[in-house]
Each structure stands twice: as C-alpha cells, then as structure tokens.
Amino acid sequence: MFSLNYCAAGCGRLAITDSKLCAPHSADVKAEEIRIGNLIKRGTDVCNLNASYMRFENEDFSGRRFYACNFKSSIFSVCDFSNCSMQLVLFEFADFYNCSFRQTNLEFLSFAGARFQQVFFENSDLVNINYGGASIVNCSFNDSGMYNSRFINADMVCTSLINCDIKRTNFIMTKRKSVSFKTSNTGEAIFEMSE
Ligand SMILES: [Zn+2]
Numbered sequence: 001m002f003s004l005n006y007c008a009a010g011c012g013r014l015a016i017t018d019s020k021l022c023a024p025h026s027a028d029v030k031a032e033e034i035r036i037g038n039l040i041k042r043g044t045d046v047c048n049l050n051a052s053y054m055r056f057e058n059e060d061f062s063g064r065r066f067y068a069c070n071f072k073s074s075i076f077s078v079c080d081f082s083n084c085s086m087q088l089v090l091f092e093f094a095d096f097y098n099c100s101f102r103q104t105n106l107e108f109l110s111f112a113g114a115r116f117q118q119v120f121f122e123n124s125d126l127v128n129i130n131y132g133g134a135s136i137v138n139c140s141f142n143d144s145g146m147y148n149s150r151f152i153n154a155d156m157v158c159t160s161l162i163n164c165d166i167k168r169t170n171f172i173m174t175k176r177k178s179v180s181f182k183t184s185n186t187g188e189a190i191f192e193m194s195e
Contacts, residue, residue, distance in 0.1 A: 003048060014050050014070065023053035040064060062100075 005015045013022035016032055017039070026032045036051045037059055045065050052072040059079045066086040075095045085105040093113040101121045110130040121141045129149040136154055142162040149169045156176045164184040171191050181189075 003050065005050075014052060016052075016054070017048070017050045023051075029054070 003017075005020075007013045007015045007022035007025055008020040009022070009025040011022060011025060013024070015021055016023055016026065016036065018035075019026065019032060021027075023029050023032060033054050033056065036049070036054060037056055039049070040046050040061055041059075044063070045067070046069060047067045049066075049069040052070050052074055054071075055075045055077075056079050057077045059076075061084065062080045063083045064081075066084060066089050068088045069086075070090045071094055072090050073093045074091075075097075076099050077097045079096075079099045081104060082100045082102040083104065084101070086107070086109055088108045089106075089110075091109065091111045091114055094111070095115045096117070096119045098118045099116075099120075101119065102123055104121070104124045106124065106129055107127045109128075111134050112130050112132040113134060114131070115135045115137075116139050117137045119136075119139045121139070122143055124141075124144045125147075126141070126144055126149055127147045129146075131149065131151045131154050133153045134151070134155070136151075136159050137157045139156075139159045140162075141164060142160055143164065144161075145165045145167075146161075146169045147167045151169070151171045151174050153173045154171075154175075156174055156179045158178045160180045160182075161184055162180055162182045164181070166181075166184055166186055166189045169189050171189060172193050
C-alpha cells in the first residue's frame with residue numbers, strides 16, 4: 001500500500017510521493033503536479049503513489065496499471081484513463097470533469113463522495129467499486145459489467161447504464177433523474193432495502 005508518510009507541517013494529511021509535504025503545504029504545488037504527472041506517464045506501472053489534493057489537467061494516463069494509489073480530493077479535468085487497469089486506488093472526494101475510463105479494468109476502488117461530470121466508464125469491468133454518495137452527472141457506464149459495487153446515496157443525473165451486466169450492485173438511497181438502465185440485466189441489482 002502507499003506509504004503512510006505524513007506531511008512535515010503536521011497537518012495530518014499524507015505527504016506527496018517523494019516529498020515531505022502534502023500538496024496544500026507544498027511551496028510550489030504546480031511543480032509537484034507536473035512531477036507526479038510525469039511520474040505516472042514515465043512507465044506502465046504506477047504503484048504506491050500518493051497524489052492527493054492535486055490537480056491534473058489535459059493528461060493522457062491511458063494504458064497504465066495503477067496499484068495501491070491515493071488520489072483522495074484531487075481534481076482531474078480532461079484526463080484520459082482509458083485502457084487502464086486499477087486495483088486498490090482511492091479517489092474519495094475527487095472531482096472528475098470530462099474524463100474517460102473507457103475499456104478499463106477496475107477493482108477495489110473507492111470513489112466515495114466524488115463528483116463526476118461527463119465521465120465515461122464504457123466497455124469496462126467494474127468490480128468492488130464504491131461510488132457511495134457520489135454526484136454523477138452526464139456520465140455513461142454503457143456496455144460495462146458491474147459486480148459487487150455500491151452506488152449507495154449517490155446522486156445520478158442524465159446518466160446511462162445501457163446494456164450493462166449488473167450483478168450484486170447496490171443502488172439503495174440513490175437519487176436518479178433521467179437515468180437509463182435500458183437492456184441491462186438488473187435482476188441482481190439492489191434498489192430497495194430489504195426488510
Ligand atoms: Zn500538510
């Protein structure tokens with residue numbers, strides 16, 4: 001798992017990988033964001049990275065394998081994660097604008113409290129993913145397989161889950177406006193709390 005090195009400023013946040021400080025305490029956060037962006041793009045495997053509270057814009061992170069990384073409260077704008085595989089990655093309270101997760105293989109991820117606008121998870125395998133309390137607007141999960149995932153308390157607007165294979169995935173307490181499950185297998189989806 002990513003190292004639990006805490007920020008030297010004593011704020012309680014984790015320090016950025018290869019830094020003594022967290023992003024909010026960094027003297028030059030822009031330089032740190034460029035450094036981390038280049039670190040991600042340098043190789044295929046991205047392991048044990050701590051990059052929380054950072055901002056990434058117009059980045060091509062496609063085709064990477066992410067393992068045990070922390071992007072909590074980071075902001076991604078026009079970032080391409082297509083064809084990535086990810087395991088044990090934390091994106092809690094992260095913001096995503098116009099990003100692609102198309103043709104991805106995602107397992108054990110947390111997007112709890114995240115905000116998505118125009119984010120595309122199409123043709124993907126989404127296994128053990130937590131979207132709890134997330135805001136999901138103008139997004140698509142079309143043609144994906146979902147297994148053992150949770151959208152509990154998520155706010156879903158103008159979002160399509162068309163032609164999905166949905167198994168043991170929980171939608172209880174979701175707010176859904178213009179959400180389509182057309183031709184999806186929802187027999188094993190959970191929409192109501194059982195008594
Ligand atoms: Zn700090």
